[in-house]
Each structure stands twice: as C-alpha cells, then as structure tokens.
Amino acid sequence: MAPTERTLYQFPISHYCEKARWLLDAKGLPYTLKNLMPGSHRGVAKKLAKGGGSVPVLVDGSVALGDSTEIALHLERTYPTPPLLPPPGPERDRALELEELFDDAGIHVRRWAYGHIIGSGANLGALMFGEYPAPQRWLGRLLVPLVKRVLTRQYRIYPDKVEESRVKVLAALDRLEREIQGDPSRYLVGSTLTIADITAASLLAPIIQPEGSPYAARADVPMPKALVQMSEELRARPAGQWVLRRYQHDRRQAAAQRPAA
Template sequence: MPQSERILYQFPISHFCEKTRWNLDAKGLGYDIQNLVPGPHRRVLKRLAKNSRGSVPVLVDKGVVLVDSTDIALHLETANPSTPSLIPASGPERERVLELEAYYDEAAGKHVRRWMYAKLFEGGADLKRLMFGAFPAPVRLLGGLLLPVVKALIRRQYNLVPPKVEESRVKMMEGLDRLEREIQGDPSRYLVGSSLSIADITAAALYGPLVAAEGSPYAAQPGEAIPKEIAELRAAVLARPAGQWLLRRYQEDRRRVAR
C-alpha cells in the first residue's frame, strides 16, 4: 500500500499523537506523518475536517478523515481485522478496555498536559527545542518567533492557574493509584487480559511526558536541564510499581513500524 494512503497530522510533542502513533505501530500499519505548526495548524485541520476542533491527532486513512485518538483506535480495529487486536471484539473484556481507555484519556490526558506545561513554563525549560525541535530549520526559526504567542495560547487554553495545576497533579496521582490496583502492584501485568490493549497504550503514552521513558518522544536529552518539580515528581513516580509499569510498556511493547 502506498504510504500516502494513510497520513497522520500531528504535533510531535503531543502525547495524544504518541498514543495514535503507538496504536498504528502496534497494529503494524504503515503511515506518513505530517507535522503541524501550532497556530497555523488550524487552517490545515479546517480544510481536512470541517467540524475539527483544531485538535490533533487527525488521521486520513484512504480518504476517511478521523478526528480524536479514540475514534481512530476504533476505526483501525474495525478496518484492519487481520492485524493484532488491541480492542476485544465483544464481552466484558471489551467493555473494560474501553472504560480504562476513556478513564486514562481524562486522568492522564488533560491533567498530565496541564501540569507539565505549567512546570515547564515555571522552570524555564527550552520550549523552543521541545516544541519545534522535530521541524526543519526554517520552521524552527518561525517557531522561535511564534513562541510567545504559543505560550499565551497554551496558558489560556489549559487554564494554567495554580488551583487548576494542583487539581491536575492530584488527578494524575489518582490515575497512577488506580493503575497499581488494576495491575495488583505487578509491573509485568497488562491492564486487561494477557496482551497489550488500547488501554495499556493510552495509559503509557499519556503518562509519557511525566516519566520520559527511553524510546519515548519525551526522553531527556544529554545535558538537558529538567525543571526541579518535574524531576522530583518523576523520581517519585518511577519508584512506584506504576512508574515501573510505564517504563516496561515502552521497553517491551513500543515497537515502531519502519517508514
């Protein structure tokens, strides 16, 4: 199949885009990536999907436009029955996988993003590299010029005020508590059944920025300064069974399709 028949429109840094990349890779499906620049990306998405909220990921699969990582996962499961199954076809396990996928979309998705952005901004992290490092040089230059505007938009969009940031920290930790209950404290277990599911991918990808696993888009670069509060919470999480589970999912299950 020509790779251009399946195109993922994304932000490289987005953990929801990492969820969809992992979903595609786990199913062994080839795809091309179109990296979008925050801000101008809205015009691209408006052209692709008239009802788009301006959010990524957006997958175009043989002309079918899919918005939202959950809708993408459900479509890929139905459209590719001969690939490894990540969502059981029916029964209690399907219900449990989908419930956990929805739970971690909320507990890890919004809240990891809000807390991490707040602490990156406060800690003086190299946001230009983080947000635009995957782009070619002209876009990196443009990104540097756009950075103050992008930061202002992020502050407003994710409501980066202290009470909300603290609420997100609490929600993140509640999600890790539940993860440990689901795996019964055993980092080798999957959330549902005996194999990888979209529930595991969702939890691991969306907590990815917090734990910065090797092989993830968030792995620390040599010499990179990590804001103090991020480093402290990361160390505390990695000392827990939940943190070790997150690392194991990347080590054992994050296999990429060659493109």
Template sequence: MAPSDIALYQFPISHYCEKTRWNLDAKGLSYRIENLLPGPHRQVTKRLTKGQRGTVPVLVDGGTVVSDSTDIALHLEQAHPSTPALIPASGPERERVLELEAYFDEAGKHVRRWVYSTLFTSGADVKPLMFGAFPLPLRLFGHALFPLIKWGIRRQYTLTPHKVEESRVKILEGLDRLEREIQGDPSRYLVGASLSIADITAASLFSPLVAAEGSPYAVQPGEVVPPEIAGFRAAVLARPAGQWLLRRYQEDRRRVARGFSARAEAANG
C-alpha cells in the same frame, strides 16, 4: 498498504499524538507523518475535518478523515480488522478496555496541564522540545511565534494555580488506579494477557512523567530538567506504576517501533 494511504497530522510532542503513533505501529500499519506547528495547525485540521475540529491528531485513511485519538483507535479496529486487535470485538473484555481507555484518556489532560505549567513556571526553554523535529525554516518560524503559542497554551489549558494543583492530584489518583488495575505488578497488562488500547493510552499519556527511552520526552544530552519535574519523576519511577510505564516502553513500544522501521525500509527499498 502503501505508506501514502494513511497520513497522521500531528504535533511531535503531543502525548495524544504519541498515543496514535503507537496505536498505528502496534497494528502494523504503514503511515506518513505530517508535522504541524501549533497555532497555524488549525487551518489544516479545520480544512481536513470540514471545520469540525481544530485539534490534533487527525488521521486521513484513504478517503476517511478521523480526529481525536479515541475515535481514531475505534476507526482502526473497524477499518483494519486483519491487523492485531487492540480492542476486543465484544464481551466484557471490550467493555473493560474501553472503560480504562476513557479513564486514562481523561487523565492525560491533567498530565498535559501540570507539565506545561511546571515547565513555564520553571523558566525552562521548551522551544527545542516543541520545535526540534521541524526543518530549520519552520523551527525559526516556531521560535518567532512562541510567545503567542505560550499565551494560547496558558489560556486553552487553564494554567491557573488552582487548576494545576487539581491536575497534580488527579495525576496521583490516576497512578493509584493504574496500580490497582495491575495489582502492583509492573509485568501485567491492564486487560487480559496482551497489549490493548487501554495499555497504549495509559502508557503514552503518562509518558511525559517518566521520560521513557523511545518516548518523545526522553532526556536529551545536555538537557536541564527543572527540579520540580525531576523530583516528581523520581517519585513516580519509585512506584509500581512508574515501573509499569517504563516496561511498556521498553518491551511493547520498542518492539512495535522496530517493526515499523523494518516495514518502512522494505517499502522504500
């Protein structure tokens, strides 16, 4: 399939977009990325979805437009059945994978709220993380828009002390659930003996907590990590759940990322 046949409209640092990138890479599909700036992105996503959604990710697969990372995963299984299956076709394992995918997809909202709130409260400069993947003119435009973007994030994700504390508790519950599902063994997959969309969802949506190499949140040279995030990260990494998250990136994400790079080079060569 030509790279231009599939396009992913996204935010580079969105963990839901990371979920879809991993989904595409794991299925061995070539695609191009269209990075959007927060705020102005709504003009593009609403045009693509005919006014139905203003969020990312949005996938354009030939003549089909799909938004929401879960709907994209379901679409990819139906539209590209010859590629590795990440959702069983039927039976109890399919139900189990979809139930866990839904649970960890919801948990990702709490990760997003807690991380954004903690970064903003700490006074950390999040602009390099948010706009670093854009060319210089868009980076400068993003910096100029940042106060408005920050206000929008606070409002959209309800970054109030009560809600942020609620999300911290939900994150811990999610890590507990993850450890129960893997029976405390970081080498296990959530369902069966191979990677599924349940694993991709849990690993990508919790990835801001561990800053795994190969994730958009890996710590860059000279980057200062706020103490509250560093402390929480250390506590997560000391748990089987944290080690599971690292292993999924070290073993599964790195492998499919290498495969995607090789396919891209072949397509361009």
C-alpha cells in the same frame, strides 16, 4: 490501499499524537507524518477532519479522523489484525472504560507538565520544535512567547488548576496500580497489549519520561526541578515501572515492526 494514502498530522511532542503513532505502529501500518505548526494547525485540522481543530488527525484513504480515541476505534474496525481489543464481552468493555479514563487523565498530565515548564522558564522552543526542519525550528522559537500565552489560556494553566491536575494525575496512577494489582509486568486487560495499555502508557509518558519516548531526558534541555522530582518519584512506583516496561518492550516492538511509508 497505497501507503501514501495514510497520513498522520501531528505535533511531535503531543502525547495524544504519540498515542496515535503507537496505535498505527502496533497495527503494523505504514504512514506518513506531517508536522503542523501550532496556531496554523487549527485551520488544517478543521479542513481535514471537520472537527475542533486539534491534532492528531489521521487521514486514511477517504476517511479523516481528528481524535485519538476515534483513530483507535477506526483502526480496530478497519485493520482487526493484530487485535488491540478483546472480543465483545466484559473484558472489551473494561478495556474501553480504561481507555476513556486514561485519555481524560492525559488532559491533566498536559496541564501539570506545561504549568511547570512555562513557569520555570525551561526551553519550550527546543522541546516543542526540536523535531521540525530548520526553518520551522527557527520560526517556532520566535513564536514561543505567543505560544506560552496561548497554552496558558487554552489549557487553563493557572496555579489552582495545575495543582488540581497534579491530584488527578496521582489518582490515575493509583487506579493503574489497582488494575495491575501492583505488578508492572501485567497488562491492564487480559494477557496482551490493548488500546487501554497504549493510552495509559503514552499519556502518562511525559511525566515518567521513558527511554524511547519523545519525553526521555535530554542533556541539552534541562527540565524543571518539579518535573524531574515527579519523574523520579513515579519511576519508583509500580505505575511508573509499568510505563517504563511498556516502552521498553511493547513500544519498542511496535516501532521495530513499522513498515516504511
């Protein structure tokens, strides 16, 4: 398969898209990134993947997938080396269970983070569109008021729901610490990186803000006080240290081995 046949349609800031990028990098697969604009992305995603109109969408030759978990399983089936799942058995079942658990937690990470970013008046335009070419950055920043209304409605960013998501995020972190037995050096399942680790680390990254992620602190874009405080508190916990370690070691290693598209 020619490298140009593998394309990931995405939002640069989306943690589900970061999960897909990490999966592709961990497999050592070349791919092209296509950044979509919020709003118009729905039509593109529906046309490509015939799904719900969300990103990421991976087009891999004649196959198009519109869900990060489907992408993970497709890559494991199609490109089994290096493996990101244990052989069939209890460990594989556990890795898939944890992948689903942390994939669900990503919904609450998103709601909690956006709730505070929107509510604080932080520079949403710079956060969302900073990686786009200049014309799209300009258009995106014009669209920020509309984007805020759509995000609020789509993700149900209301005070009671934001608080509910905070509780669920902390529960996910508690579960992570139980799984690693409080040791940030451990992987979630077995002794090597799996789909479960990639899912947990990438989907928790927006509130841990590790270096090497799209969510690392930026001097030009101040974060809301609540997000800064949460990040500091979680970085002191074994779960936060675990996310930092996964980015320092595994994410960096995966990015370094990515072939040119």
